[in-house]
Amino acid sequence: MSKKQLLIDDELVEFEVVDESASFVLFNVEGVEYKVHLSSLQDGKMVLNLNGRNRPVILVDENYVVDGKEFTVTAPKRNRSKGRSHDLGQMKSPMPGKILKVLVKEGQEVEAGTPILVMEAMKMEHTIKASKAGKIEKIHYKEGDQVAGGVELVKLC
Amino acid sequence: MKKIKKILIANRGEIALRVIQTARELGIKTVTLFTDEEKGLPHCTAGDESFSLGSGALKDTYLNQDKIVAIAKACGADAIHPGYGFLSEKSSFAKLVTSHGLIFIGPSPESIDLMGDKKTSKIKIQELGVPSIPGYHGENQDLSHLKKEAKRIGYPVLVKASAGGGGKGMRIVEKEEEFEAALEGAKREALNAFGDDTVLLEKYITSPRHIEIQVMSDSHGNHLHLFERECSIQRRYQKVVEESPSPAVSPELRTKMTEAALKITRGINYLGAGTIELILDTDGQFYFLEMNTRLQVEHPVTEMVTGLDLVALQILVAEGGKLPFKQDDIKQKGHAIEVRLYAEDPDNNFLPSIGQIKLIGKTSLRNVRLDSGYVDGNDISISFDPMLAKLIAWGETRDLAADKLNEALNDVVFLGVKTNRDYLKRILTLSEYRQGMTFTHFVKTYEEKLKPGKKSGEELALAIAAAFFNKQGSSSVQTGGPATVARDPWLSLNGFRNS
Secondary structure, eight states: OEEEEEEETTEEEEEEEEEEOSSEEEEEETTEEEEEEEEEEETTEEEEEETTEEEEEEEETTEEEETTEEEEEEOOOTTOOSSOOOOTTEEEOSSSEEEEEEOOOTTOEEOTTOEEEEEEETTEEEEEEOSSSEEEEEEOOOTTOEEOTTOEEEEEO | OOOOOEEEEOOOHHHHHHHHHHHHHTTOEEEEEEOGGGTTSGGGTSSSEEEEOOSSSGGGTTTOHHHHHHHHHHTTOOEEEOOSSTTTTOHHHHHHHHHTTOEESSOOHHHHHHHHSHHHHHHHHHHTTOOBOOEEOOSOOOHHHHHHHHHHHOSSEEEEETTOOTTTTEEEEOSGGGHHHHHHHHHHHHHHHHSOOOEEEEEOOSSOEEEEEEEEEOTTSOEEEEEEEEEEEEETTEEEEEEESOTTOOHHHHHHHHHHHHHHHHHTTOOEEEEEEEEEOTTSOEEEEEEEOSOOTTHHHHHHHHOOOHHHHHHHHHTTOOOSSOGGGOOOOSEEEEEEEESEETTTTTEEOOEEOOBOOOOOOTTEEEEESOOTTOEEOSSSOOEEEEEEEEESSHHHHHHHHHHHTTTOOOBTSOOSHHHHHHHHHOHHHHTTOOOTTHHHHTTTTTSOOOOOHHHHHHHHHHHHHHHHHHHHHHHOSOOOSOOOTTTTSTTOEEO
């Protein structure tokens, strides 16, 4: 028996494989034992069988739609500590776009949820709010700037 | 009557493909347009001929009227279909097209002007005896004046861009203290989107439904309606679920609403396809909201319940043809529901997402229609609307249509991009949806109930097993050759971590 971990939609899931073959896998997850059979696998389409019911799977890379539910399943990163470890002080742009309005000043104290700036992307406005209470240490962009996706917009301490 | 032989489509994406579909069925040639950034998208090569609009801002590409008309002339097109959005409701474009001897597949410039402006349309509608929502549509845009008008109308008040559409430049103001900030936001958005920051004010109806009547008129005095669609379920003021018939419309109310719609099309001597948008209050009163002088995104639900091809009818009446049926011949059969698949994260404030479509998927269910402008491998960028596709299902009853659509969403998956697919399934299976509790604030009202549930143990187990067999399959392909040692499949899984 061996313990394994997978990241399912960013949630670290631990399970224990009891037995396995080319056509089935028997494992424990969250204290319950499951035996899942592989009924077929061809052309990116898989059919699993659990408890006597066929479960169609559509898959590409790490993306899976199992029985109509979508999951991303990836291996946990080795240097990652258990669970979430977000740096809440970093506020990133959710997507590429333009800074329309900066609503705070450097040095200003804010509550969690205080609107920090307004971005425009996909022809819509999005308000970026403070991820936690704190002090705005640095604002990296000014009104009118184009920003890439996933970059730090402000530093909140 | 002049038969159209070649249509230039002044649009992109799914609607360009939709027009091509009908044109091909009618033996009409098509010409598509594209920008350099769009190469690889189906519409760039879908017609009989395709021309590049170059690259740059929309005003230099899809909104460049002179360039588009020049291409139409050069390639010998005799008509232009504007689709929806872009130039479809620009009277100057309709005028330009006709002045070059081409047919504009749409209404007259006068109709577009009259109905396109929210102020003039409401004045006209009142003349025709159709009720509209109390509001302020005046020229005076001073803050103090607008504030006074808002007070007169009574809060809550809606601030809307005069030139607007699609929810851009719109704000609901609950109380006077919030008015100034909301006005500023609406004006900024309106200026950005339409180049005009004139706003109007309206009474905000607390529990409204959005019901719209599809109309179709020819140039021989025939003004017909194709019944209603309900499009109450919206997010960020954009429609998410559309259906026909509406669960809220009784036969008597339907008669009243369609009569009001035809009063308008007759009254303005309308031509072509159009939509009269109405707001239905809980007391059964309805008010004119606006008229869209073009084909709508959600036209497929009407096509599925009536069996008619709206694009074919648009072409017919644009040619000067006569509608080949009478009002009584048009029947609303069964029930059709459309959902819009968007590239967005509904569980994070509907933020748009980007990425590459790895797999769209397809469904073999009968009477299910997928209208999309994408194919596998296409990149979703931020430059255009986040709508990936429309999925429409028809059933004998509303429940059957909803069940079928929910099933079809298991097949049409758009893997690779974060989408609202699961969210749409949550809507379709929500008991309040099934009961027809569809008001325009549906998304907000049922926010909690529409949140994703915690994954069940069974779901987790299936995800684990799917990943297990997926990795096992690919590792056995890679190894090949004579096996030396019995391998633990988990050892060959890159990145699977033992703890």
